[in-house]
Amino acid sequence: MKTIYRFLALTALMLVACEPEFKNPVDPDNVDITSGSADFSVYVAVGNSLSAGYMNGTLYKSGQEYSFPKLLADRMKEAGGGEFTQPYMDDDTKDVGGMMMGNLQILPPKLVVDAGDKAVERINEQPTMTLEPHPGPYNNMGVPAAKIYHYVFNGYGNIANMASGTANPYFVRMASSPNASVFEDVLAQHPTFFTLWLGNNDVLWYATSGGAGTDQTGNTDPSTYGPNDLTDPGVFAYIYNQMLQALTAGGAKGVLATIPDVASIPYMTTVPYNPVPLDQATADALNQAYAQYNGALQQALAGGLITQDEATRRTIHFQAGKNAVVLVDEDLTDLTSLNIPSLRQATADDLLPLTAASVIGQPDPNNPNLVMGVTSPLGDEYVLTADETAKVRTVTAQYNATIRALAQQYDLAVADMAAALDELAAGLRLDDNSIYTANYFSGVETLPNLFFSLDGVHPNRKGYVILANRFIDAINAKYGSTLRKYDPGYFDTNISILPHN
Amino acid sequence: MKKSIILLMLSVLIPATAKAGGYRVALQGARMLGMAHAGSAVFGGAESAFFNPAGIGFGTGDNAFALGVSPVISKVKYQNAQNLWTAQTHNPVGTPVYAYYTHKISDVFYLGLALYTPFGSTVKWDKDWVGSHLVNEISLRAFFFQPSFVIKPSDYFSIAVSFIAASGSISYNKNINRFMTDGQGNRTDITLEAKDAAGAGFGISVAIRPSEKVSLGFNYRSTVWLRSRYGVATINDNPGFLPEHDHFSAALPMPAEMSLGLAFRPIDKLLITMELDEVFWSVYKSLDIDFGHLPDTRMAKNWENSFTYRIGAEYTLNEHLQVRAGYYYDESPIPATYFAPDTPSLDSNNWTFGFTYKMGKLSVDAALLYKTEKERSDSYDYYIEGMSAPRFSGSYVANAIVPSFGIQYQF
CATH class of the missing domain: 3.40.50.1110 (SGNH hydrolase)
Incomplete structure (x- = not known):
């Protein structure tokens, strides 16, 4: 029986000792943090x-x-x-x-x-x-x-x-x-x-x-x-x-x-420069609609009013797939006196603010037949050129x-x-x-x-x-x-x- | 000759890096636990129905019963010195149980029945602790029912085959991620409950007793996959956009285990037993949960096969009392960068003590296991949150005390 008592005593002792300990215990309440040469009081x-x-x-x-x-x-x-x-x-x-x-x-x-x-x-x-x-x-x-x-x-x-x-x-x-x-x-x-x-x-x-x-x-x-x-x-x-x-x-x-x-x-x-998805038929119809504008650019180029480079930048062209939005760019050569608006399509260098997301592809409030960013150009406020x-x-x-x-x-x-x-x-x-x-x-x-x-x-x-x-x-x-x-x-x-x- | 065979067998089993642990709970007999749970070559008594069914052939008496319980009192501590994080578990007392029956049909044929809980763990951290995205509380309990058929063709040798039917339940609660809350700031958590998990497997064992003084045992249990198809997921403190409930299916392996044991009596009153166990944890590649609606989750595990080295002794004081002691070293199956707080299994030193008090056909067994787990600094690097895998690192230390009580009856 003595052995049994010893056994029970050992069990009790070990239950008390059952507390695992780290070699270097972390004490979050007792950590030395210094301000160095700064004074954080105010x-x-x-x-x-x-x-x-x-x-x-x-x-x-x-x-x-x-x-x-x-x-x-x-x-x-x-x-x-x-x-x-x-x-x-x-x-x-x-x-x-x-x-x-x-x-x-x-x-x-x-x-x-x-x-x-x-x-x-x-x-x-x-x-x-x-x-x-x-x-x-x-x-x-x-x-x-x-x-x-x-x-x-x-x-x-x-x-x-x-x-x-x-x-x-x-x-x-x-x-x-x-x-x-x-x-x-x-x-x-x-x-x-x-x-x-x-x-x-x-x-x-x-x-x-x-x-x-x-x-x-x-x-x-x-x-x-x-x-x-x-x-x-x-x-x-x-x-x-x-x-x-x-x-x-x-x-x-x-x-x-x-x-x-x-x-x-x-x-x-967040808003990409080319968020306009088109099929071939729609692209063709849009290209038709912008044919007059593109033609006028060629005349302006022939008349020496704009450079070849600018004429290329301003030429509007749609194709099947994702297309760049059409926008107003006031830094283009002003040809409005010739009835040529200052339009071009966006490029990867243009940044469209988040506000443009809720506008692009929506009907133009002034003319519901026109689509913003496509047939109705985005205003200057929607593009950081x-x-x-x-x-x-x-x-x-x-x-x-x-x-x-x-x-x-x-x-x-x-x-x-x-x-x-x-x-x-x-x-x-x-x-x-x-x-x-x-x-x-x-x-x-x-x-x-x-x-x-x-x-x-x-x-x-x-x-x-x-x-x-x-x-x-x-x-x-x-x-x-x-x-x-x-x-x-x-x-x-x-x-x-x-x-x- | 005998020695060289033993050495050869041992050398095949010992790999360069050996690691058991995991959620295996080796508490399948109060008698064997007293001597390091090294029972595959110790015959006599109903505990053989688990440790080595072939050993039933060397039992005494026509019928033997054993049953017992081993309350597990365990604690794990966690800390991260850089972030000044500390935590510890508040695990409820685990209660692995066993019940065995062995029967001699004739000198050649024997039968064993075993019901036991070889896998299981309850790890309970403070709710919303720093590792709550991995686990708040997890509880696994698996019941194995193992009938064995034993043939003993000679006086020196017997073999057994077993069938294993397993059923289990898993309950797992974790926070959805490290930050999500409902509108009131309560962390959003998910509870996964699988009560229908079931699986099957088999066992093979061999017992050899070349003389009264020496015995050898080999025991193998196959992997049992506990599969659940009708798990129920409940989301608590829902921010409003997650479903309240979901269902899931999952499978968790109860890995195969192979034991090789040697027992001998240098003097009549003293029994020395040694055992090497290999648990085939490499089947645990990942914990996959397939949900009905929520995105499926995969938690990489990639555990490795692990070893346990056991040595124990039993000394017979008189006709009533036997005393025992043992030691075993149990290695963690978890490789570096896979160490997660849901199964914080560490390398451990284990000391055992025990005794049996005999009163005729009835014996009372008691044992005590003291487990000290070695401190380990590691991390779990495979938790996925959106597009990143934030590492959860820190140090862990643990220990456990397991008293074990059983009774045996032979006639």
Whole structure:
């Protein structure tokens, strides 16, 4: 019997000892994370919609909660970072964004996928957010739609300026006082650390409007600019430098982000230049219809009005299969006095914004017998031509040269967002072998690899996590800090797919 | 001569890299477990109906019964130092059972009946843990029913053939992917339940007893494919665009196993037993689930055949009491980059202890297995999410305690 008791005692002992242990156990609650030479105690994000957490065509609660500055601040907290306030939108009770001014919807709610119609649409809900001020300042000073010159404009947050279009509804809500500039509200917080990502809207709107605006290079007076114009690189450099001077005066450190190429966003790359499917009979009939125009081009060529090259570019020809859209190109030689319109077919060098997708192949609203992009040419607003793309790229390159030079001058880190988005276009492969692309949403199965939200311009939640990691890389490399990165795989896209909308 | 034959047989079986583990649960007898579960050359008693049906020919008495249960208390820990991830399982106590009956028809013919649970495991992680896209909880239980027909043409030698009918149930819950949620932020998961899984196989065994002091055993059980055609899938915390239910078919192999054993008595009171087992895990190429509506899934496994090395001893203290001890080394069948938390099978050192208390025709058996699994850093690289295959990496360590209780009755 003694043996049996011993056996039972041994069993009991082993049950107690049954706890497997690692040689080097990880203790997530006891990890030493340092700030290096940086001081994260007061972090302020200087930026636009990309800093605000804007996605799916609006700023809304569940987007804002995962803005890249918020993600950064959460990691900074592990290395001496302080509180991080955002202009939280508790009045966005339906989590749809948009904005109301009285009974008027001045900004539309978020984009969603209607699974029934297989379409991307604005959600069928009325926004609940209003212009009612919630005076800041806030650590996240990302103001959607802000261009660099808006940032230093006193009155950008004054509701009285809404009528004239010189105020920004988001800054109306968050300004510390009606006539404070965004940048004054930044400085008032005496940041010890900042991220600065401005200049995107100074080039983007020109591109998304199909080059409808003007290249203002050389014009140093922003008050004369239209909304879709390219901001003068001189103006950009001047304001950027002023900002850095003020930000670093107290010894603050920070990261400057470069401006991505406009052709890196799905808003500009999703619609192909040749989306028109035709059979031979239809192609023949269309060629017949354009015979007169093509003949007139030959006469203009014979008269020496245009070159052979231009005559070839402008000649319209359809064939069985996929065909390029017909568009208006204002950079062609103006022959309208001869009753020859400025038409040509698109080429692979033309970028058609996402808005063109819902227009091409539809009846012309002015003449239902004509088909948009085929018998009725697409207007300038639906095409960013190769010439226009070149203009945007020139200006973007100048901004980025300024950013890099000033980073060196002020000894600041650079988060190369231009490079990040270029990598994305080719398929961004992370350390765990996961891949993210710059593709536009095209079904539930594309969600795991999606970087962008449904607006085709702003990242989705996964995308912002990837951007936050890039900032963390830049900060750690420059300042010797050990901020931890995130795994974007575990973050939802925050894209709503509704059975019916 | 005998020795050289044994050595030759062993040398054929031992490969350069040998690896059993997996979801094989080698707990088929409280007596044998006490001596490292090395029972293919240990005859006498109803446990032979499992360990080596041919050995029934060398049993004592005309009828023998054995039945028992072995509660498995196990825990696996996971960590990833880079991401500061930690997790551990909360496995419920597993209960492998067995019931055996052997019968002597004549000096030449014998019969064995075995009902046992050779495969199974329940691995339960915290719901929504970092590896939840691979598994939240998985539970497999397979029942084998194995009748055996034994012929003993000489006093030294017997052979047996067996038929195996198996039925099983599998329940598997995992999250749809690493991020999908319903509208309220609850992670979307899928539960797969297959209660209709069934399959068949066969067994062949040989028992040799050249003298009272030495015995040899060979036992082979074929692969049994448990197939389910009417599995039910349920999607929980549905984001709205996935179906609520689906059906599926799947097949999971219960791999073949070959055992070669040697037992001898250097002195009358002491029995030494040694055994080499090979489990043919290489049949487990992938876990394929074919759904009615949802996209089919393939999880690559590509496991390798694995070995278990066993040595045990039994010492008879007096007419009532026998005590036992044993050790076995069990190798993981999982190759590098295929290590997933649904079957975290590690190389393990196993110590066993046991005793039998005899009261006439009735014996009470008890044993204890202490398993310490070796820490391993590895990854599973074949989980597919959209167009990428994000690696799930980390370190695992585990151990288990298994008390085992049985009774035997011979007459």
